[in-house]
Amino acid sequence: MEALYLTIPMAMCIAAFFLYVFITAFRKGQFEDIESPKYRMFFEEEEYPQSKSKPNQTDGPTSKS
Structure with a gap:
């Protein structure tokens, strides 16, 4: 019985x-649109051309051995 005096306030x-x-x-709008995220995987992502402003810029990480 004495344990209830501690566990009930902790649970509350x-x-x-x-x-x-x-x-x-809820106030920040986390639950605004619950339908569209599950359909997002069916659409292909559009690839946009990357601007090459630096001449030594690479497209991705490279591994050197």
């Missing part, structure tokens, strides 16, 4: 923390 604090996190995420 944890629940309040997660409620606070949920409310802040």
